[in-house]
Amino acid sequence: MINSILDTDLYKFTTSYAYIKLFPYAIGTFGFTDRDETSYTEEFLEELKEAIKQLAQIRLKPDELEYMTGHCRFLPRVYWEWLSSFRFQPEKVAVYLDSDRHLHIEVTDYLYKATLYEVPILAIVSEKLNESLGRVANMDQVIQRLSDKVKLSNQHHLSFSEFGTRRRFSAEVQDRVIEYLTHQALYCTGTSNCYFAMKYDIKPMGTHPHEWFMFHGAQFGYIHANYMALENWVNVYDGDLGTALADTYTTDAFLNNLSRKQAKLFDGVRCDSGNEYEFTDRLIARYQEFGIDPTTKTIIFSNALDFDKALDIQRHCANRIRCAFGIGTNLTNDTGFKPLNIVMKLTRCKMNANQEWRECVKLSDDAGKHLGSTAEVQACLYDLRLVPLTIKNALPTTSIG
Known part of the structure; x- marks a missing residue:
């Protein structure tokens, strides 16, 4: 089921290292x-x-240590040497x-x-539930569906990466899918899964997750969270891994916080929720306000995509801004x-063991996907001037989403 510590997404390692560099005593x-x-x-x-x-x-x-050291120049060997001593502790789960x-x-x-537990646990839950329900994947049908998607990608020069570890049907299905992509997909640029990147000699892909912004929001305030999270990412990676995640506190807040320096420095932006067409138009307009040529930048779309929708988005972006897709x-x-x-x-974090816990929230451009208690989500929305604060909507209740 999980047979390698590399059977996870690259961004888990990049985020882990960023915590070590800047916030080594932070707990979450x-x-x-x-x-x-x-x-x-x-x-x-x-x-x-x-x-x-x-x-x-x-x-x-x-051999995994040597592979990752050689294929991830932005992470120093000392990180992988530390990881070789790391062990998951099930008693903490x-x-x-x-x-x-x-x-x-x-x-x-x-x-x-703690960040290293997320993807393996999600993959285990998905595979174990399928097993418990007696579900068996028909691989002939899986490959036939995949063949149609690859043909569309090849025909229309549709660039995509495989982002499907967290909610995969099983490790075997993901293995077979990536094997097929490696041999048949002309425009598959890589996989987020480091184990399969190593196995099939393709590029490991990834930058940073929502949690990085959520941590900054909880510790430094929601108004400046996007700006500070991007600044600190640059402090660690010096321009590498330059795709900025836009929707942790809604696209409105991201675009308002985005500085000209960050817009120039980051290679592009990832769109993970909301209306992709509106997002594209708004981001292009923002780049133009900064005097930046949008055709030099890239949007990575990754919000529950299929290949037909990806092709439609690609046509919307054509000759206006570069685009690629993370499909899971x-x-x-x-x-x-x-x-x-x-x-x-x-869900919560503190800067060190002596500090009090602070709740973490995630907003979204998709209805119903806010994460956090009602009171904290409303406080976040108010801080970002997205809703007015009232006595009624400030009452703490249950989680939203």
Whole structure:
């Protein structure tokens, strides 16, 4: 199921290193959310706990260390040497079902370690649920669907990366999909999964996640979170990994915070929620306000895409701004069964053990996808001047999303 510590997304390692460099004493909690509110069984819960226990056996192997050192120049060898001593600690993972049989998972640790749990746990939940329900992927059908997508990409010069580890049907399905892409897809630029990048000698892809911005929002305030998160990313990576994530606190807040220096320095922006066409038009206009030629910049679209929609977006961007696509579930979980809609996000953090916990929230350009308590989400929206604050909407209730 998870047989290598590299069986995760590259951005988990880049973010882990950024925490080590700038916030080595910061502590955080990651919490699991099933947006479909799936009901799980006790049998599934026990199988999941056992699978998480097995993570303790995983370590970075010598050949993996050499591969990552040679293929990720932006991460120093000392990081990979530290990672070779890292071990997952299943006792830090709290897993249980509530009275409605909804699944809860929490991990608390120093952030440079806690961040490494997210992707493996999500992949395990997805694969274990499919196993428990007796679902078996028909690989002939999976490859046939994939063949049609690759033909479309090849025909229209549609550049994309495989981003499907977190919600994959299984490790085997993802393996077969990437193997096919490696041999047949002319415009597949790489994969976010470091293990499969190594196995198939393709480029590992990724930059930074929402959690980086959520941490900055909780610690330094929502108004300046986007700006400070990007500045600190540059402080660590000096211009490498230059795709800025736009939607942690909505595109409105991102574009308002974006400085001319950052707009020039970052190679482009990732659009992970909202209306892609409106986002494109607004970002182009913002670049033009700064006197920047939009055709020198790239938008990475990654919001639950399929290839038909990606092609339509590409046509909208044509001759106006560069574009590429990160496609996940549509590649690694297009099996005929409904994929889980699950995430694992940073829910609270503190700068060191002596500080108080601060709640983390994530807004979204998609309705219903805000994460955090109602009171904190409303406070965030108010700080960013996205809604007026009233006594009624400031009352703390349950999580939104």
